[in-house]
Amino acid sequence: MDKETVRRVAMLARLELSEEEIESFTKDLGEILEHFSMLDELQDLDDYGFNPVEVIDVLRDDEPHQEIPAEELLRDMDTYEDYVRGPRLS
Amino acid sequence: MSSALSISKIRELNEEYGMFYSIGDGKGLDGSRFHFSAKDNLTTKDHPTTAGSKILSNYRPPFDAAAVERLREAGGVLLGKTSMDEFGFGTFSVNSAFEVPRNPYDRDRSCGGSSGGAACAAALIDGHLALGVSTGGSISCPAAFCGVFGFTPTYGRVSRYGLLDYGNSLDKIGMLAADCATIAELFPLIAGADERDPTSCGHPPMGECRIPASIGIPSESIKGLPPGIRKSFDEAVTKLKDDMGIEVRTLEMPMFRYAQPAYYIIATSEASTNLARYGGMRYGARGKDLGLHFDRYFTSVRSENFGAEAKRRILLGTFTRMVGLRDRYYLRALQVRQAVIEEYRRAFKDVDAVLTPTMPFIAPRFNEVAGMSALEIYLADHLTIPPNLSGMPHLNIPCGYVEGMPVGMQLVADHWDEGCLLQAGMEWGKLFERIRPEAMI
Numbered sequence: 084m085d086k087e088t089v090r091r092v093a094m095l096a097r098l099e100l101s102e103e104e105i106e107s108f109t110k111d112l113g114e115i116l117e118h119f120s121m122l123d124e125l126q127d128l129d130d131y132g133f134n135p136v137e138v139i140d141v142l143r144d145d146e147p148h149q150e151i152p153a154e155e156l157l158r159d160m161d162t163y164e165d166y167v168r169g170p171r172l173s
Numbered sequence: 174m175s176s177a178l179s180i181s182k183i184r185e186l187n188e189e190y191g192m193f194y195s196i197g198d199g200k201g202l203d204g205s206r207f208h209f210s211a212k213d214n215l216t217t218k219d220h221p222t223t224a225g226s227k228i229l230s231n232y233r234p235p236f237d238a239a240a241v242e243r244l245r246e247a248g249g250v251l252l253g254k255t256s257m258d259e260f261g262f263g264t265f266s267v268n269s270a271f272e273v274p275r276n277p278y279d280r281d282r283s284c285g286g287s288s289g290g291a292a293c294a295a296a297l298i299d300g301h302l303a304l305g306v307s308t309g310g311s312i313s314c315p316a317a318f319c320g321v322f323g324f325t326p327t328y329g330r331v332s333r334y335g336l337l338d339y340g341n342s343l344d345k346i347g348m349l350a351a352d353c354a355t356i357a358e359l360f361p362l363i364a365g366a367d368e369r370d371p372t373s374c375g376h377p378p379m380g381e382c383r384i385p386a387s388i389g390i391p392s393e394s395i396k397g398l399p400p401g402i403r404k405s406f407d408e409a410v411t412k413l414k415d416d417m418g419i420e421v422r423t424l425e426m427p428m429f430r431y432a433q434p435a436y437y438i439i440a441t442s443e444a445s446t447n448l449a450r451y452g453g454m455r456y457g458a459r460g461k462d463l464g465l466h467f468d469r470y471f472t473s474v475r476s477e478n479f480g481a482e483a484k485r486r487i488l489l490g491t492f493t494r495m496v497g498l499r500d501r502y503y504l505r506a507l508q509v510r511q512a513v514i515e516e517y518r519r520a521f522k523d524v525d526a527v528l529t530p531t532m533p534f535i536a537p538r539f540n541e542v543a544g545m546s547a548l549e550i551y552l553a554d555h556l557t558i559p560p561n562l563s564g565m566p567h568l569n570i571p572c573g574y575v576e577g578m579p580v581g582m583q584l585v586a587d588h589w590d591e592g593c594l595l596q597a598g599m600e601w602g603k604l605f606e607r608i609r610p611e612a613m614i
Binding site for chain 2: 088089092093095096097098099100104107108111112114115116118119121122123125128129130131132133134135136137138139140141143150151155156158159160161167168169170171172173
């Protein structure tokens with residue numbers, strides 16, 4: 084792990100880091116990844132799942148309903164005429 | 174519920190111990206069936222919900238989490254929201270933008286994490302039930318450090334609706350209490366299917382309640398323990414044999430050592446995607462300048478409001494999912510999880526439950542925690558990670574004291590076999606003499 088990689092990953096994760104943070108995360112992540120390298124010893128594993136138990140597909144009845152009124156959801160947002168304000172897109 | 178407990182007493186206690194981030198008005202407490210608290214990553218409509226993060230400052234959700242809703246419907250009164258590591262990222266509850274809970278047995282020591290406030294409340298408030306959440310050990314660890322029972326059910330047993338996600342395939346809502354009978358009585362209220370969380374549907378009902386006839390101790394789990402912890406654990410094992418008639422065997426579980434790196438890869442991969450939703454628009458902290466381009470805006474809000482550990486885990490999880498690295502880290506970690514599950518299944522052919530110490534040391538002092546590196550802290554979870562990674566139900570059982578601080582042992586059962594853990598905990602509670610913290614109310 085080097086500082087350039089940490090900068091690149093931070094950019095992908097939408098984080099801006101100070102030089103001090105980059106220094107400290109480079110060291111920490113380097114140590115952690117070194118420790119993770121023990122997984123390279125395991126070459127003969129095949130099976131895997133995305134959940135630890137079987138998860139069945141469950142679909143609700145296709146009936147529109149709204150549990151929470153829109154005004155409550157908008158309560159904590161910055162709004163203008165019921166539109167949520169956001170940053171510039173271009 | 175007796176009226177001896179008052180909100181003013183809890184507020185006073187909280188000044189000293191910092192277990193609550195937010196305390197309610199206690200309405201309905203007098204005459205209520207029971208009182209409970211919720212870890213601050215469970216949504217509540219009458220309390221802010223911050224998950225210990227500045228990025229959710231002042232966020233007040235418009236709905237209750239399913240577990241909170243069900244306890245309220247059953248006549249429980251929510252006393253407040255308990256302090257925690259930011260989004261559950263920690264082992265000592267010190268990674269919080271707000272309150273850091275202090276250990277009920279020594280205020281200079283950590284409560285453990287990340288449900289540290291929950292464990293502290295369970296230890297200090299008589300008859301209290303604390304809802305906790307565990308991803309990699311966040312119920313067992315603080316329960317061990319604070320000397321209470323900490324129950325983590327099978328993954329999927331309790332609806333995660335209203336839980337602020339850390340790792341979707343790992344998060345489990347459970348309970349902490351000084352008396353295991355409290356958990357056994359109230360846990361069925363929150364267990365079971367909820368269509369708002371599909372992972373909670375389609376599972377078998379709670380298993381038949383019986384004490385395990387045999388338990389296995391993985392030899393890997395007792396290597397290198399400090400003498401005090403080892404002595405306490407060995408004495409407890411003797412008691413299990415002699416006083417409860419449980420047969421004890423030694424097991425080899427070589428995959429355990431790989432569980433810790435696999436866990437951190439899966440947990441941080443999932444966390445880094447879950448935390449992408451915090452961008453300063455829909456809830457919590459907002460940016461100062463909406464005139465910024467959206468990329469700059471989101472980056473500034475996130476950089477300013479996530480704590481150091483949250484940033485570290487976002488970076489780690491983003492890195493391990495990157496093109497070219499995914500198979501080496503993420504896929505391998507999923508394979509290890511499956512291998513750990515299979516290793517447990519092999520063990521459960523020979524024994525009813527697996528027992529280990531819960532933590533490899535007693536609650537550390539805050540200055541000791543400050544001196545630990547990130548990797549040292551991650552390694553401290555090596556005993557609580559295997560059952561969490563594999564979704565197995567487990568219970569921290571207080572089993573002794575070293576230097577006046579509690580020690581815990583962790584009993585693990587097969588998927589969906591929670592009943593035997595709670596039964597064993599209740600039986601143990603009759604034999605074990607708990608030292609009550611002096612400040613208890």
